[in-house]
Each structure stands twice: as structure tokens, then as C-alpha cells.
Amino acid sequence: MTVHQKVSQAFKAQFGQSPAVVVRAPGRVNLIGEHTDYNDGFVLPMAIDRAVWIALRPRSDTRVRIYSLDYDSHGDFDLTDFAKADDGWLEYIKGTAWAMQQAGQTLSGWEGVLAGDVPLGAGLSSSAALEMASARAFTAVSDLKWQPSAMALFGQQAENHWVGVNCGIMDQMISAAGRAGHALLIDCRSLETEAVPLPPDSVVVVMDTATRRGLVDSAYNERRAQCEEAAAYFGVKALRDVDLLTFEARAAGLNPLPRKRARHVINENDRTMAAVAAMWADDAVTFGRLMNASHISLRDDFEVSSTELNIMVELAQAQGGCYGARMTGGGFGGCAVALVCSTQVGEFAAEVTDVYQLKTRLEPNIYICQATNGAELIAG
Ligand code: ADP
């Protein structure tokens, strides 16, 4: 049974009728452009065929009542009077409502059933999917216009200020604005986007190392501070404003760590633009090489990879039919991503699973992904 069928069926069982509205919002994987978002740079994620779904109907009052199938738990709050709590999944929905109301939007209540198949905490951004599904639900029942970048900002505010996770704009933006068959180039300064077709005859494969690291927050804050130090040294707002020639001419005056971090970010922005050009040219080979170079830069200059990520990436790169591979997401654990020739993807997945298991004694998860649309409204 699909998740769509699951939420619709559970809705019928609970309310005795079909849902008036069904919404979905996808998780994502970033193909290239890592740790560039908070430097006002470029990222190139795609929305994946795993999503958070909500089946719902409007209410005539201001209550929001949701049943989470995956947690088997009920949550509710009143839009005129709600506060932060330690309510897990419900906080993402409350946070999204809070951000929308802060911006002056008038929201109506609704009730429904929530479920998803984005793995939780794996780095595929189930939280952004939940925020964007919530925003889609609120806009549907409140007769508001769906504006992807505005909604993405609400989701980011929810995550930053309500849930308390310091994330950039990428996850919400791709979940809101993705396009089937395409990756999305996002300019993290202007929030302009460009849909770029994926190379033909190739598939995106996500490889979860089955490792999660603590201390990620402090490492992330440290990297951000080092990038800011480098930007200040160059006298610009963000590293987005420094090109490679300027960097090379003046890098010697920078402290060693900010210098390495800046070198990654500046090169990664260039690689991301080169990757877009490669995609428009249907050039999977060049795209793959840029992914490989991105991994080395994240490993050596930005220093956010891990033993398991390096094993997974090298293993992927060694397979026939693999154009390229890299760690993806914040780092220190989580997932790697590869671009693989369609006809060889079965063998690729089997071989990577076996050898990774042998080498690490860990059980990886492999997701062969299709690029889907961003948040959507689907009639009941
Ligand atoms: P990630 O975004 O990397 O998947 P996070 O820790 O940021 O991991 O977000 C995961 C949280 O999002 C879950 O703990 C849960 O609260 C919420 N969430 C995601 N998907 C669902 C779902 N299908 N049902 C209920 N809550 C969900």
C-alpha cells in the first residue's frame, strides 16, 4: 500500500468519509553544493520519491487535530492560543503555523491523518517535508496562495526558532519547489531557482551509512564561524562574494582553518555551477567527476566527512557504472549519494551493500531515488 492510500484509508476509518484534501511534501537529497547555503551560495538538491502525506478536512473553528500513523499518537492545538512544548512531531506543525501567523496570514483549523516514508533523522530531511506538508495543508484550508519560497522561509523559521535547529533554507526550498525529473539550482541569497534536467539514463542513489554522530551542532557552528571569519577578512557579506582568483591572491593572510574552509566553499560554488552546465549538456561523466571532487574537498578542506562516509564513497566510486559519489548533507555520518548508470544500478546496490557490510559490520540502507515534484495538493 502506498503512503497516499494509507493516510486516506486511516482518514476514512477515523472520520467515516474520504478526506477533502490530501497533501504531500517530499524529502530531498543534495547532489552538489554542500555547506554553501549559509555562505549565501549555490546548492543543487532534488526532491525524492519519499514524502510526508497528510489527508485532511477543514474545520469551521481554529483547532488543528492530527493523528500520526507512524507514531500512533494524536496531537492538537488551537491556532489562537498555543505555545512551545516538548511534543515531538507536533512541534513542526505548530512551528509552521506560528511562522505563517507571524507573517500576518490568517489560518483556519483542520483535522487529519499524517504519515510518511522519508526515513527519520537519516539526513533526507523528513522534518522539512513535514513542515512543507503542514504549510500546504494550511494554505489549502485557509484559501491562501501557495508561494514556494515564502513557504520555505516559514518552514525554516519554524525549524530555527520553534524547534530550535539551526538549518539553512535548502531543505524547505527543495521540498516546496522541486520538479519531477529535475534537480533544483537554488541561489541561497536571492532564493531564485532554476530546474535542471537530470542526466538521461542515470539514477541517483542514496546510501545511508547507518552512522549518526553526536557533536554535529558544535561542529556546524564552528564551521559557520570559520566561514564568517574568512568573509570578514575579505571584507564581504558572505563567501559567495569571493571568487577563486581573489581568494588565491589573498589567502596567505588568513588563519589556516578559515583558509581551508573558505577554499572549500569557494570551489564548491564553482563546482555547483559547473555541475549545472554539465547537466544541461547531458554530461553525466563530468557531473560525476565534480561529485568526486566535492567529496575530497569536504573530506580534506572542510573536514566534515567520517571513516564510514569515506568507505561508502570510495566503494561506490569503484563500481562499474558509477559516474561519481560524495558524502551529502551536513556530514560526520548519515548519507552518501552517487550518480549511477540506470542499467547497472541493481548490481551497484547489491555490491555496495555487501562490501560495506563486510568492511564496517554495519547494515547500510540504499535508496534508488526518482526526482519528484515539491509540495503538492492532491484532491481526496
Ligand atoms: P531529518 O530531517 O534529517 O529526517 P530531523 O531530526 O530533523 O531529521 O527530523 C525528524 C523529525 O521530524 C522526527 O523526529 C519527527 O518529529 C518529524 N517527522 C518526520 N517525518 C514524520 C512523520 N512521517 N510523522 C511524524 N513526524 C515526522
Ligand code: MG
Ligand atoms: Mg531535519
